[in-house]
Amino acid sequence: MYLEIPKKFLGLRGQAAQLADQVFRKISRKYDEAEHTYPVELDLIAAAIDGLNDGDPAGAAGATSASKGARAEDTGVKNGGNLGTAWSIMELCRGDVGLLLSMPRQGLGNAAIAAVATPEQRARLAGCWAAMAITEPACGSDSAAIRTTARLTDDGLHYVLDGEKIFVTAGDRCDCVVVWATLDRSRGRAAIKSFVVMKGTPGMTVTRLEKKLGIKASDTAAISLVDCKVPRENLLGTPEIDAHKGFSGVMETFDNTRPLVAAMAVGVARAALDRARELLDPMCELDYTHPPLNSSHAAATLYELEAHWEAAYLLTLRAAWMGDNRRPNSKEASIAKAKAGRTATAVTLRCVELCAAYGEDELLEKWARDAKILDIFEGTQQIQQLIVARRLLGKSSSELK
């Protein structure tokens, strides 16, 4: 057992920390105030990140590198893209969650492509900034209930997509959208597939941008699909409707992305803890020399928050490590997401309270707003609990609803 960051990731994490402190933090407030304005600073940065990824695939910095880890024939423990990405996302979100979500070519759609695309698709879509469109006006957590349809054309060369999608992160700025749609609503979740739709495809339009509580630097779009025709090759994975495997194939994406969202939560919570410690330091002893019972209330609270943070941090790394080592990690990914999501909200809100950091002169108030989304998207707290509970209790989704 070795639960420390390996040397080979230190450089990557250091670079992410530089980016967080020298770029993200400095423009954090600017784009919190200017919602829907594109953070132009990021274009240059993204190019630099791409350069890093090309140079060091094992320690790549973005969502694209979080996928099924080592090849099966390899033996021994693996530390790959899932772990590397988790560590770098933690640092970047210590800088700013909204800006991380706005990083070109690092979208959750890219993670989906990395997780389920064929090698040919992966090559074709390389360098493409992909957003992810799952949620619809009438369905959120119940993603099996989506109504957007995909119909194969008579010549069998295209799919035609029809439906409404909401809450598409980077939906306005991206190069393409990974759209979840059903091939046959009567056949339930097995018929749900994901399709890559390039921006500019006739029939796909961005209809509005949400005004939000936080992560204002990140655009959240509503997208309409009307007779939107995409090539057959844009269906990710296999077109077969397999009652046993179909939906789980799509859901597999989450096993890779949930630890990354957990990593975002760990990052923003760390930012709040560090800042609170800085502000409280002149007033409290925070050197772990007195047990919480013998400390001031503020110090004891900070210790408790840090203890929960530590749990979120380690559970996140465990889930990512399992991904790297090709071990089934649905339960652990949900555990990480559940723990990190609620911890980030609790930590940031308590730090605002402890430091009375309610004013816009402090980023703490912003982090408390930003953090809340992390307990919601990629599966709410309650969805994660359902997944964990079903696994533990051996229950199906029809038994434990």
Add this chain to the structure above:
Amino acid sequence: MPPAPNPPNAIGRALDLLARFAGSAFVQRHALLRPAERAVYLGTRTGFQAVVRAQRVFKRATRGDAIRLGRPGRETDLFDCDLAEEQQLMQATVGELARSVLRPAASAAEDARACPPEVRLRAAELGLMGLCVPEAHGGLASERSLLTQVIVAEALARGDMGLALALLAPLSAACALTEWGTGSQQATYLAPFTGDAPPLATIAVDEPTPLFNPYAPACRATPDGDGWRLHGDKRLVPLAGRAALWLVSASTPRGPRVFLVEAGATGVSVRPAGSMGLAAAELGDLRFDRVRLSRDALLGDDTFDHARFVDHASLGWCALATGCAQAVLDYVIPYCNEREAFGEPISHRQAVAFMVADLAIELDGLRMLAYRAASRADLGLPWHREVFLARTLAGEVAMRAGDHGVQLLGGHGYTKDHPVERWYRDLRAVAVLHGGLHL
């Protein structure tokens, strides 16, 4: 000012008298208390009793240098959540002992307020006592892995936390001697641990005060001639009345230290503590009345690090908390699946299922914290912050696990037909106690 209790008036005084009288008369008339319970009952009523005889005479030895066990160090620079193969084997072996010996004995051990000799014997057969005694002193250890010991403690507590504490207290004393003892202290006290009749030993840290701070004991040792005088109270010490050797933390003019006190020392008295839980560990209170100790009673030399001494204990409590919380999770899963209400298993309700999920999520987190602290120690990295945070988390989430355990079983959980009420009481100790353990 705290609110004053209602001062007794004539009626109050009469009621008080009646209650005392009825209490004792009731006890006498029905002979309800069996001898063991009676001893406890009388013990708590009559207060401290002097320990009159030496429980064991340790043969004084002056042999050479202290033997320190090295830490395992690291084999890899890769993040890895897997235990080493030998640790997995240890986990399985001790886990089997916990399942087949500790768990079946737990309820009766609590009633008897003692760890059955059979349990102690079976643990000794596994070589548990030799786990951190160096080979040179007849033990099994060639290195000292805190992670391995955490795994052992966790596995034992998954069987029963009270019995685990009863088994681990002497082991912990041995660990402390291995970690800190001088050459002659090791030669005198460590060797018997691997003999046919290993001594019972224990570590006394907690004191009878709210907000007790283990880093600043009120129990005091003052230099006296060429030795020391030890004065003060310790409470809730595992095996207090049974141990042949106590390791007692006390303040000295040069900071807090630990003293080795043999059961025959003049001026030591003991009383059973009668605690909320952990009864099988025979918690008791100790009083040291200007006890005269030789110079050699001071554990270790100038390299002794009291803060780290506390850390080793904290790690032990985290391990017990993890094991016992796991026992709760193991128990509630089948129960919630089998128990039906409103025509279906109660586990089909989110209100129930989410409590189970919450228990598992927090337990996994706590375990990771405890393992990380231990593995950092094994690597020779600083681990104070990590164990401090692990203990902070343990105090909270372990109690919540105990609470969930009873709540999920409803009224049945409140009865002695199920072990969850015992675990509820046992787990309260995690945030309270600082002594007894030294992993």
